[in-house]
Structure formats: C-alpha cells, structure tokens
C-alpha cells in the first residue's frame with residue numbers, strides 16, 4: 001500500500017516532465033527541419049558572376065520579368081546586339097553617368113551604365129522610372145556559378 005502510493009506520486013511527477021521533454025524534442029525537430037529547408041533553398045541559389053574577374057554580381061534568385069520576360073534581345077543605335085537578363089538587384093556592380101531616356105530599350109525608363117565594381121567591365125544598364133529600378137545585364141559578360149557552402 002505504501003509502495004503503491006509512492007508509485008502514484010512518482011508517476012504524477014514524472015508525467016509532466018515527459019511531456020515537457022517530448023515538446024522540446026518536437027521543437028528541436030521543427031527547428032532542424034527548418035534549417036534543412038533553408039539549406040535546400042541556398043543550394044538552389046546560383047551566383048551570377050563577372051566573366052572577367054568572377055566577382056559576384058547577383059544571384060539567379062533576383063531574376064525578374066520585365067514586360068513579361070526575363071531575357072531580352074536588343075540592338076543599340078550602333079547596331080550591336082545584346083542579350084540581356086533582368087534582375088532586381090546587382091550588388092556587385094556600380095552605376096555611373098547621368099540617367100537618360102535616349103534610345104532606351106524600356107519605354108518610360110531612363111538608363112545608366114552598370115559596370116563590375118571590381119574590374120569595371122561593362123555589365124549592362126540600370127533602368128529607373130520613379131521609384132522602380134532594375135538591371136538589364138549582358139549575359140555574355142556573366143557566368144553562373146554554384147555557391148559553395
């Protein structure tokens with residue numbers, strides 16, 4: 001009788017502890033699966049690098065569609081054809097020049113030249129219209145590269 005009472009007390013104390021441990025395990029499992037998901041996302045994230053110096057310019061994740069498509073083919077007034085891809089960000093480049101509408105490929109958008117911030121290779125153009133801004137990058141001057149983690 002005495003033993004049984006003790007056993008009941010024992011179970012009473014053990015039960016909530018087990019529940020706590022189980023919920024901690026669940027939380028750890030949830031965090032682990034979240035980390036794994038993030039790693040998977042990162043694996044898919046390819047860098048877009050300068051073909052000349054391999055400086056990271058942007059990533060595939062920042063590809064955007066402008067006027068319904070990501071890739072565009074344009075000819076400049078000198079008759080040179082450019083294959084460009086549109087990106088919302090290009091942190092590896094810097095832009096210079098006075099924004100102009102002259103012969104712009106995107107009506108309503110001004111353009112400035114964008115060069116590699118490391119080696120100054122011409123990589124494309126930055127387009128602006130009010131608060132909207134994107135980059136049209138010359139795909140021939142870029143490479144894609146898997147990020148190494």
Ligand SMILES: [Zn+2]
Nearest residue numbers: 050053116119
């Ligand atoms: Zn470069």
